[in-house]
Amino acid sequence: MKRKAIYPGSFDPITNGHLDVIERAAKLFDTVIVAVANNSAKSPLLDVSERKALVEEATGHVINLEIDTFDGLLVNYVAKRQGHAIVRGLRAVSDFEFEFQLALMNRQLNDTIETIFMMPKDRFTFLSSSIVKEIASLNGSIDAFVPAPVHRALKKKFDSGTQTETN
DSSP states (O other): OOOEEEEOOOOOTTOOOHOOOOOEEEEEEEEEEEEEEEOOOOOOOOOOOHHHHHHHHHHHTTEEEEEEEEOOOOHHHHHHHHOOOEEEOOOOOHHHHHHHHOOOOOOOOOOOOOEEOOOOOOTTTTOOOHHHHHHTTTTTTTTTTTTTHHHHHHHHHHHHTTOOOOO
């Protein structure tokens, strides 16, 4: 049986920490689907099509990967895509409580789907999309934190004046 995992997230934007988890998950599963969440309750910097395109560009070297978008309940999406596991990244202890609650709720909703927690390499444990966006908005260097396509996209986004400046 081919093992398929779903790695969901907003990926607003995808970071090197996300890439680390994706690359390692791809070694454990036959197929990994990176599922870019389209959550209408949030106000992302990048729309879902931009985020999906950046994930595709950043992960082109991973052969057993699919990139998709979804909205609604994650367990419904995983079942629809015939996934066996949900991959979630844990950066720090502070992530654990929230992720643990989600995993238990997902198990209540569909007990055939497992949740696998993966920690990024040490050098990425502090990294978040929110921090990257803030640094980029203040014209700081994000080269070490994101793949090149993301760096270019954020530079273009913030240089074009589409975002209001922080005083």
